[in-house]
Amino acid sequence: MKGMTVIVKKTTQLIAGLVFLYGIYVIIHGHLTPGGGFAGGIIIAGSFILLILAFGSDFIRLTKEETGSTMYENLAILIVTFLAASGMLFGARIFFINWLPKGTAGELISAGMLPLYNIFVGLEVAASILTIFLALIIFKEEMPE
Amino acid sequence: MIPYYLCFILFLVGLYGIITRRNLVKIAISLSVMEFSVFLLLALTGYREGGVAPIVDPTDPVKVYVDPLPQAMVLTAIVIGLATTAMIMAVIIRIYRKYGTFDIREIKNLRG
Amino acid sequence: MNPLIPLFVIVPLAGAFLIMILGRLIRNLDKYLASLILLFLVSVSFWFLLTTGDKVTVYKAGGWEPVNGIPIAIYMVLDGFNTLVLCIINIIGFVSVFYSITYMSRYTSENYFYALFCLMIAGMNGVVISGDLFNIFVFLEISAISSYALVAFGVEKNELEATFKYQVLGALASFIILLGIGLIYWKAKTLNIADIRMVFSSGYDRAYYLLIQILLLCGFGLKAAIIPFHAWLPDAHSSAPSPISAMLSGVLIKAAGIYVIIRLFFNMFAISQGMSVLITTLGALSMVTGVFLAIGQWDIKRLLAYHSISQMGYVVLSVGIGMMMISKGIRDEIAALAIAGGLFHLINHAAFKGLLFLNAGAIEYTTGTRDLREMGGLAKQMPVTAATSFAASMAISGIPPFNGFFSKLIIIIAAVLAKYYLLAVLAVIVSIITLASFLKFQRYAFFNKSDDQNKRNIKEVPFPMLFSMIVLSIICLLLSILALPGIRETILMPATDILMDPSKYASQITGI
Incomplete structure (x- = not known):
């Protein structure tokens, strides 16, 4: 897959980092403001997609990246499952219970387990x-012309 | 009541698309139209007269909030819809590679 | 709050992603891990089957207690009916996954197969144990999306076409269900099944109520492939790999379709005359049409898939007779008999249809064809497959002493006692046509003489496949003891009671 023109590349360089940071902001403030894991995760993925679309990438690197991202995805969802099941080991021993201390409402570190869920759901x-x-790009690249 | 009826009409538009279109990608798009009409209706069911976004403000206890549960439901359903759409697009790409066409009339190996 | 209840979802879900991570590093781990997970679930579900009886166990996820009597947590409910369905899901799942150990070795990227399989099991278990509508929808989608991927696992022309059809109709069904759930939430402002019943019992708008019922019946009917909505089933079930066909036909259309229809129309909606007539008609229609579509088929798996529609018709028919009896308010014992017959046939169908699909897979594994006309004389080379498939064919066509006979007998007796003589006659006729169609299957596949030279080197299938088929055929024989008086009261009657007495279900869950 080929990259795009210099203008697009330069703009993407300037923007992608900010988009990434904004995604992280949305994720870690998920329990205080609208947004959260899903919205922030989409924004982070958007920054990577911008980079790939603007700069292009060759086929072999794409398949390697896909292996890596699949691995991250599986790990993140395993951790979310573990966090949910951890309620059965600690606290009142109930599935999905929020057993960490709640803190004061409105602070960044509060609401017990919710920020942790948000972070891993975002990932x-x-x-x-x-x-x-x-995967869709790889499909397209594999296709005979 | 008009927005609710418009959701139903959008649902029927999607259904019409699924039934009449011949192109696989257009069928997938019609599915998405139908899906989002349902999401709109779900989000509308949480509407309250004069309600604001459901972020609790401790200083103002009498504020009217819209119902947050349909919003959570719609968000979950959007995630599911995303997975369905990704899956169907992957299948369509595979079908294109095997059959060399998007036309549903030419894809009929299975009958009976 | 029994801590074992959420394990039905957690263990297969975590297992699926563990397989994805570790399956790349360690060879053959995927097969054994998946089998172990299913074995664990089988033992837990059996433990529940023996201990539940007629009490209703509720698990509130997150530990949220009801506020002012309104449940706010996600409820997981186990009662007599649930545990039966959980048992059949996990047993058929275990048998299929054990069968896949050799069957799937012909395919590439097996670890994806086992991961998707575990996800599908997690979805179906979730549908069955969850006590609120939206979670039923979420878990339904988990199982549906993984089954779309599993149907397309061979990525050849037929598989892709079948999965496309399945996906479009499945997605349509999901949106119709979601629309119904949204409309329910709009009026009732709650999603808990028991609580919805409480809210609607204090009065409702009739037309609106009917709209919701029709929407949910259409949606779950599409998932269950009752006759006007059956277009996807023969393609999807015949194109999938055989263990997956066994899962789809044996379990998925029950857990995602029939189970939810029965649960909602008995325990959530008030039973009305019109709805019960509609359900009975749909059942009779799919019973008759399915078998007539099946008899002309020459592809084994297509034939079996059409028979699934017909046999599901029996279940829906007898449950519908039960609903009609309840709506008339007279003679509850006939209603109980009809419902028990339907549930019994549901269990039996899982056993023998799963076995038949595994047999078809074994034949395809050795001969490489699914066309009945190209087989013949396999009984000598494959004695175990021939014997088990004979047992399954006799069971599905209702020959004693196999389980299918007893459940069909109960259904026919219930129809006669309820004075629906036409339905009873139809059930008998359909059973005879089923017998004819399976005699054709037996004759062409196993007994016909064939002097084809290249059939000489056909051997019996390897051990894991044989083991699964033998286990299922023994289950087919053993299930007939469920009809005996002492055992029927402990296993079938709790399930029937919970359906017969919806106010008990609602009051036990909401605790009012």
């Missing part, structure tokens, strides 16, 4: 959107 969504995107 999961970012990795899976990237995987879908890469």
